[in-house]
Structures are given as structure tokens and as C-alpha cells.
Amino acid sequence: MSSSTTATATPARSWASDKLFLGMSFWEYLKSLATPGNFLAGLIMAIGVPLIAYRFIFGLGASTNLSQTNPWGIWIGFDMLSGVALAAGGYTLAASVYIFGLEKYHPVVRPAVLTGFLGYLFAVLGLMADLGRPWNLPVPIFFSWGGPSVMFEIAWCVVLYLTVLGMEFLPPVFEWLGWPKARLWAVRMTIGLTVFGVMLSTLHQSSLGGLFLMAPTKLHPLWYSPFIPAYFFISSIAAGLSMVIVESALSHRAFAARIDHKTDIDGIALGLARGASIVLFAYFFVKLQGVADGGRWALLATPYGYWFLVEMLGFILLPSMLFAYGARHRRVTLVRWTAAWTVLGIIVNRLNVSVIAMNWNVPDRYFPSAMEVMVSITLVTIGVSTFRWIVNRMPVLNELPEYRNSASH
Numbered sequence: 001m002s003s004s005t006t007a008t009a010t011p012a013r014s015w016a017s018d019k020l021f022l023g024m025s026f027w028e029y030l031k032s033l034a035t036p037g038n039f040l041a042g043l044i045m046a047i048g049v050p051l052i053a054y055r056f057i058f059g060l061g062a063s064t065n066l067s068q069t070n071p072w073g074i075w076i077g078f079d080m081l082s083g084v085a086l087a088a089g090g091y092t093l094a095a096s097v098y099i100f101g102l103e104k105y106h107p108v109v110r111p112a113v114l115t116g117f118l119g120y121l122f123a124v125l126g127l128m129a130d131l132g133r134p135w136n137l138p139v140p141i142f143f144s145w146g147g148p149s150v151m152f153e154i155a156w157c158v159v160l161y162l163t164v165l166g167m168e169f170l171p172p173v174f175e176w177l178g179w180p181k182a183r184l185w186a187v188r189m190t191i192g193l194t195v196f197g198v199m200l201s202t203l204h205q206s207s208l209g210g211l212f213l214m215a216p217t218k219l220h221p222l223w224y225s226p227f228i229p230a231y232f233f234i235s236s237i238a239a240g241l242s243m244v245i246v247e248s249a250l251s252h253r254a255f256a257a258r259i260d261h262k263t264d265i266d267g268i269a270l271g272l273a274r275g276a277s278i279v280l281f282a283y284f285f286v287k288l289q290g291v292a293d294g295g296r297w298a299l300l301a302t303p304y305g306y307w308f309l310v311e312m313l314g315f316i317l318l319p320s321m322l323f324a325y326g327a328r329h330r331r332v333t334l335v336r337w338t339a340a341w342t343v344l345g346i347i348v349n350r351l352n353v354s355v356i357a358m359n360w361n362v363p364d365r366y367f368p369s370a371m372e373v374m375v376s377i378t379l380v381t382i383g384v385s386t387f388r389w390i391v392n393r394m395p396v397l398n399e400l401p402e403y404r405n406s407a408s409h
Contacts, residue, residue, distance in 0.1 A: 019176065019177075019393065020393070022392060022393070041381050041384075041385050044377060044378055044381045045378060045381060045382065045385075047374060047378070048374050048375060048377065048378025048379075048381070049378065051063070051371050051374055051375055051378070052129065052375055052378065054371070055129055055371070055375065056129075056134070059132070060130075060132055063369070063371045063372070063375075064368075064369055064371065064372050065366060065367060065368060065369045065372070066366070067364060067366070069359060069362055069364045069366075070358075070359055070364065070365075070366035072130070072354055072355070072358070073130070073355065073366060073368055073372055074351070074355065074368045074372055074373070074376055075126045075127070075129050075130035075372065075375070075376065076126075076127070076130055076354055077350055077351045077353075077354035077355045078126075078347065078350070078351060078376055079122070079123055079125075079126025079127070079129075079130075079376055079379060080123045080126050080127050080130070081208060081350040081353070081354055082346065082347045082350045082351070083119050083120070083122060083123035083126065084119065084120065084123050084158070084204075084205070084208065084236075085205070085232070085235065085236045085239040085240075085346050085350060086119055086239050086240070086243045086343060086346065086347075087115060087116040087117075087118075087119025087120050087123070087240070087243075088116070088201065088205065088236040088237060088239050088240030088243075089112040089115055089116055089239075089240035089241065089243045089244040089247070090112050090113045090115065090116020090117065090119075090165055090168070090197070090240070091116070091161075091194075091197050091198050091201040091240070092112075092237055092240040092241060092244075093105055093108060093109050093112040093113070093240070093244060094109060094112070094113060094168065094194045094197060094198075095194060095197075095198050097109050098190055098191055098194045099191075099194060099195065099198070104264075104267070104268065104271060105268055105271065105272070107260065107263040107265075107268065107397075108244055108248050108268055110169070110172055110395075110396045110397070111244075111247055111248065111251060111391070111396055111397060112240075112244050112247070113165060113168050113169050114169055114387065114390060114391075114396055115243065115244075115247055115387065116165050116240075117162070117165035117166055117168075117169055118383050118386055118387055119383070120158065120161065120162045120165060121162060121383075122379050122380070122382070122383045123158075124158065124162065125379055126376070126379055129375060129379075140152055140155055141155045141156060141159060150207050150210050150211055150214070151211070153203065153204070153207050154204050154207045154208060154211070157200045157201075157203045157204035157207070158204055160196075160200050161197060161200040161201060161204065164193050164196055164197045164200065165197070167186070167189065167193055168190070168193050168194070168197065170182075170183075170186035171183050171186045171187050171190075172394045172395050172396055173394060174186055175394070175395050175400050175403055176393060176394040176395065183403070201236075202233065205232055205233045205236040206229035206230065206232055206233040207229065208232050209228040209229040209230070209231055209232030209233070209353075210228070210229045212224065212228055212353060212354075213226070213228060213229070215358070218358055218359050219353065219357055219358055219360075220304055220357035220358075220360045221294060221296050221299060222291065222296055222299050222300075222304060222305060222308040222357070223308070223352055223353050223357045224294075225287075225290035225291075225293070225294060226290075226293070227286060227287075227289070227290045227293075228290075228353075230286060231283070231286065231287060231290070234279060234282060234283045234286060235283055235346055235349060237279045238276050238279040238280050238283060238342060238346070239342070239343065239346040241272045241275050241276040241279065241339075242272075242276055242319075242338075242339040242340075242342040242343050242346075243339075243343055244272060245269050245272050245273065245276075245335065245336055245339035246336065246339045246340050246343055248265055248268065248269065249265075249269065249336045249339075251391065251397055252265050254388070255391055255392070255397055258391065258392070258396075258397050258398055259397045259398060260397070260398040260399070266330075266332045269332055269335050269336060269339075270326070270327045270330060270332065270335060271327075272339075273323040273324075273326055273327040273335040273338070273339070274323070274324070274327045276319075276320075276323050276339070276342065277320050277321075277323035277324040277327065280316055280317075280319055280320035280323065280342070281317075281320045283316055284312065284316045284317050284320060287312060287316070288312075304357065304360065307352075307356075311345070311348060311349060311352060314345070315341070315342070315344070315345025315346075315348055315349070316345065318341075319338045319341055319342045319345065322334060322335075322338040322341075323335060323338050323339075323342075326338060
């Protein structure tokens with residue numbers, strides 16, 4: 001009996017050591033966590049998680065600066081709208097590789113899909129923090145069929161696409177677990193999931209902009225346009241491509257030991273920069289068309305107009321030109337910094353639409369509380385820590401040797 005117990009316990013310890021503790025014993029693994037980065041992340045979560053609990057216990061009024069005039073704050077503008085836009089690399093890269101056959105970008109599909117999955121997951125968590133009664137979230141999805149409601153369509157698309165992203169990421173999970181038959185089953189679904197994911201992304205990325213079509217008197221005229229659904233969709237493509245460039249650069253540094261060094265990371269970044277340049281150039285002229293269509297030229301000579309020009313020229317046209325220059329002259333460092341600047345520009349745009357230019361003409365202006373900011377920082381920190389935990393264990397940045405010559409996702 002004693003030898004049987006020992007024989008059962010040893011494989012369990014080996015499995016935990018290999019799969020969870022990076023080949024170390026439990027105590028060795030705990031010691032390895034004592035790094036400045038982990039300390040900072042732990043400090044942020046130690047402060048932020050109780051604040052999240054405080055928000056759910058005492059409500060929005062006690063934890064936010066939201067009001068009847070300003071019911072949406074940074075949990076919508078940053079966590080939800082920006083998070084969903086920056087997670088668009090999942091559908092853009094999956095479509096590029098599995099539909100259009102651009103195999104050059106295959107090495108960055110898995111991290112893009114993982115980033116997309118985590119981006120959507122934590123956007124939903126941010127949305128739940130913003131909802132007055134988050135436990136009622138399933139009601140409009142499953143019990144109240146909204147028909148023409150934009151919110152109803154967004155809710156279903158986000159739920160379905162989050163599921164699709166989770167299923168698209170199953171191959172590396174099954175490889176990590178050592179389940180080859182399950183992996184083969186998951187790989188066979190790749191094309192269908194990719195097509196379905198592109199359809200869902202096209203719908204909800206544009207519909208997030210469509211929400212603001214219902215607020216023509218509340219959103220500043222320079223940001224309000226009948227084309228705003230197209231703005232959100234086009235800018236999400238640029239956001240996704242830029243986020244993949246940033247993520248691949250950071251991963252190349254942080255997880256150098258886990259990257260296949262035969263992968264041409266620089267060539268991938270330059271190729272994505274060409275695509276981002278074209279998309280941003282198109283985005284600039286579509287937004288310019290919106291200003292012309294609404295006859296808003298005179299508003300450019302106002303304080304809000306100056307800020308609108310900063311967004312248009314500084315965060316759209318400038319990175320479009322820098323991407324083109326960097327790709328043409330193979331300036332990879334310039335491309336990566338431009339990608340980071342573009343990511344910031346997308347965040348600025350989403351905050352402009354949902355917070356800064358919203359209710360622009362009312363005296364009761366919204367400014368986020370310190371608790372709102374800390375909750376957002378905490379969700380980002382947990383998201384980055386989750387990405388790091390997964391990449392350190394699963395074959396995300398490289399392929400396992402036994403699957404390298406097989407049909408792979």
C-alpha cells in the first residue's frame with residue numbers, strides 16, 4: 001500500500017513540476033517569483049483587488065465619479081472600447097494566415113489570438129465593474145431578445161467571439177497537456193472558426209461605434225458622424241496590427257529563451273507596418289470625409305477642434321507616414337515605436353468618443369476617481385500577468401518539435 005501510494009504521488013509531483021512550476025520544485029518556484037516585476041504586479045493587485053471588491057459591495061456611487069449626466073467613464077472608454085479594439089489582432093492575423101495564406105505571419109498568430117482572448121476577457125470584466133447590477137448581465141443575452149437593439153447585438157457578438165478565440169487557442173493548450181488527438185480535432189476547426197471570428201468582429205467592432213449614433217446631441221460634432229461605425233471597424237484593424245508589432249517586440253525580449261530564433265521577427269514587423277500604414281491612411285481620409293460631410297470645418301478653429309486635429313494629424317496621419325517610411329527603409333525600431341504610438345492613439349480616440357467629447361456642452365464634467373483608475377490598472381496588470389504565465393508554459397511563441405511538421409495552428 002505504501003509503495004502504491006508513492007508510485008501514484010510521484011507522477012503527480014512530476015506533472016506539476018513540469019507543467020506548472022517550470023521544472024522546479026514548489027519551493028524553488030516560489031523563490032523564483034521574488035523579482036522586482038512580480039513585486040510591483042503583486043503590489044498593484046494587493047491594492048486593486050480589494051478596491052474591486054469594494055466597488056461590488058458598496059456600489060458605483062461610492063467608488064466612482066459617474067453620475068446621471070455621465071453614466072459612462074473610463075471602465076467603458078478604456079477597459080471596454082480600447083480593450084476590444086486592441087484585441088483585434090486576433091482576427092486580423094488569423095484571417096491573414098488562414099484565409100489569405102500569408103504564412104510569413106504564422107509565428108505571431110498564436111500570441112495574437114491569446115492577446116485577443118485575454119483582451120476580450122478583461123474587457124468583459126471591466127464592463128461588469130461598470131454595470132450597476134452585473135449579475136443581470138445574462139438577462140439581455142439569453143432572456144430578453146432585443147431584436148434591433150445595438151447593445152443586444154454587441155453582447156451576443158462579444159460572447160460568441162470570446163468563445164471563438166478560446167477555441168482557436170485550444171491547439172497550444174492540448175499540446176501543453178500532451179493530448180495529440182484533441183489537438184488534431186481543434187486544428188481541423190481552424191478555418192471555420194477564423195471565418196466565423198471575422199464575421200463576428202466585423203459586426204461588433206462597427207456596432208460599438210454604432211452605439212454613439214444614438215447620441216447626436218451629446219457627442220461633440222467633430223467626433224459624431226454617420227460613419228462612426230466604419231471609423232471603429234477600420235481603426236480596430238490598425239489597432240490590431242500595431243498591437244501585434246508591440247507585443248511581438250516585447251515578447252522577443254521577455255521570452256527570448258522560448259522563441260524560435262529562425263523566426264524573422266523584424267521582417268514580420270515590417271510587413272505588418274505596411275498594412276498598418278495603408279489602413280491608417282484610409283482611416284484618415286474616411287474621417288476627413290466625415291468632417292466634410294457634416295460641414296464641420298469652422299469647428300476646427302475651437303479648443304475642441306485643436307484637440308481633434310491632434311488626434312487626426314498626430315495619431316493617424318503621422319504614424320501612417322512613419323510606418324510607410326520605416327517599412328520602406330527597414331527601420332524596425334522606428335516601426336515598433338510607431339506601433340506603440342498608434343496603440344496610444346487608438347486609446348485616445350476611444351476616450352475622446354466615450355468620455356472627453358461626450359457631454360462636452362454640460363457643466364457637470366466627468367473626471368475619473370482614483371479608485372476607477374486603480375481598478376483599470378489592476379485589470380491590465382492581471383491580464384499581462386496571465387499572458388506571461390501562459391507563455392512561460394505553453395507553446396505560444398514556438399512549436400513543439402513533435403508537432404513542427406504536422407498541420408499546425
